[in-house]
Amino acid sequence: MPTFTIVAGARPNFMKIAPIIHQLQKQQAKNPAIKFRLIHTGQHYDKKMSGDFFEQLNIPEPDANLGGGGGTQAEQTAAIMVAFEKELLENPTDLVLVVGDVTSTLACSIAAKKLCIDVAHVEGGIRSGDLTMPEEINRMVTDSITDHFFTTSEIANENLRKSGFSEEKIHYVGNTMIDTLLAQMPRFEKPEGELFDQLKPKEYFVMTMHRPANVDQEQKLKAMIDAILEGTQGLPIIFPVHPRTAKNLQALGISSPNLNLCEPLGYLQFNYLVKNAKGVITDSGGITEEASVMNVPCITLRDNTERAETIHLGTNELVGTDPAKLKPYLEKVMAGEWKQYQGIPKWDGKTAERIVEILVKHYS
Template sequence: MKIAPLCEQFAARGIPHVLVHTGQHYDHRMSKLFFDELGIPRPDRDLGVGSGSQAEQTAEIMKRLEPVLLEERPDLMIVVGDVTSTMAATITAAKLGIPVAHVESGLRSFDRTMPEEINRLLTDAIADWHFTTEDSANENLKREGVAAEKVFFVGNTMIDTLVKHVERASESPILETLGVAPKGYGVVTLHRPSNVDNRENLTVIMEALHEIAREIPLVFPIHPRTRKRIDEFGLGHLINGFIFTEPLGYLDFLRLTSQARLVLTDSGGIQEETTVLGVPCITMRENTERPVTVTCGTNILVGADGKRIVEEGKKRLNGFTAGGSIPPLWDGHAAERIVDFIVNRICS
């Protein structure tokens, strides 16, 4: 979702580029769905890294990416987001003297127990150019000593993708397939280790979701690890009222989210999407690296506090709205601004 608008802009302007897919996210069915649905060309290079521990993935990405960079010798490498691939690719390029631009730079949860926070800190410490999505990111980078002339507030490429595809997503039959009506259901996503792998936290969250599911069906595209933990921890008695599905493609999930009464999640990106869609979002985390979704958008943080999850969920089911507006520059043109910069600074 973050790279697709950039690929489109490069192609439209005739800028030579090489798309590298590390294969860190290795579900072939989902990968094919996303590439096909978003119109992303097949990767020029697929490193096929696959699963493994954080250290194993980091090592494999660096080992397999280095010969690609030595062969291609790009003028610039662009990395997006905060996954292991982002950090590992940045280190590899920096050691070869290849400039790095980080898209979605400067976001901070201030929680170093999150692997993504370590990835963000390391990437931004050595990247040459920083493209940011919100003002808090600019402030974080300033506080960390990044020179102002290296930071560019451009908006959010993930929202570029949403804006482009939201009308097309309205044609998805997913609501009919699941037997739910617009605004007649909620959506749940749950995958973070702190929630899923902790028996106490998962029990509290599932009990709270079970309580909300008494009032409205909850559609739950469930992560395989989450399903496994529910079984392992003996929580099967709490799944009444849920409509479980396999993980969904982008268009199906966008349609599902856009028509939901509320969304309960521990995902970062979904906080952004619900803010633009105007859908109430209850985030089951103690912190967020995207504070603009709380200060400006439709998001509220409740942690793994069962009482708060139920209270905030029922408030929204009963018509409470905290308002919410679309953050500055989340207008569908972030990729254009990024490529304008690259054309003026790198290609000129």
């Protein structure tokens, strides 16, 4: 019977693997011969970025933590590859399953293939076309050596076909992150603290910014925040902020009574805020998917996206990184004239079921 190794490394990975693990546990209950190991690469290694997710999403403790956090991109990739190769030699497996597009995805795929082990890529085939993003390189390299693609959209399928991959490798299953979102929605909880107690539903914004293009260029960051403050017309903005970004904001002297910086939040607390927000302003990819399914207006401060279905069928609009372009979009949100979620095919909470069914069938 099959043995699978599942890899998680960074915050978004945990939402994507949780439903797959739950489905494998269900299969194990019927057939104890099915085995899997959960490997945490340690790419995100502080409690807020990983530990909380294991508790909140009911994921078992990892079988191993590779401790691959810190350092440059190259140092991190190398550390994870060395540690993961050792893991695979000590614990042989039929398949390595990687998710998303982080450094761990790339590093573990390469280590597995060099040991002639099959690789499955959850979220295979998504592309932004922007090679300045480390994630795009991770996606392209991982896909080039992948044996099974589990895709989120017809757009991803087409990207893979254009790259010459055969239909039998492409499995159009949906989005495991949405499995997690739909399963956890009844458990969403308001964060604790006076700041959050004062918020009124649909009368505040949630903002996330982490990409260097937005947060590392001082004058651009100041212009963007100024444009956001002007366009949100005094409504509270909740900004869970990375310490580096907080430092940049402080150095620029950016502050406003309605700009509320806070620590990164747990999954259940953050999505509670998104679900009840008037709108979301972000440069993240995953949040555009969650906001769309929750039918919350989403403004993306990027020039491209690897999740085009959130624009065609979701609530996402690609505004770009020019602060001057923000005003009409915020006016639309404020006026309640934003587009509605149309429904994205197979984003129905059953994606992990489809994935595990395919894997068990193929490797039994």
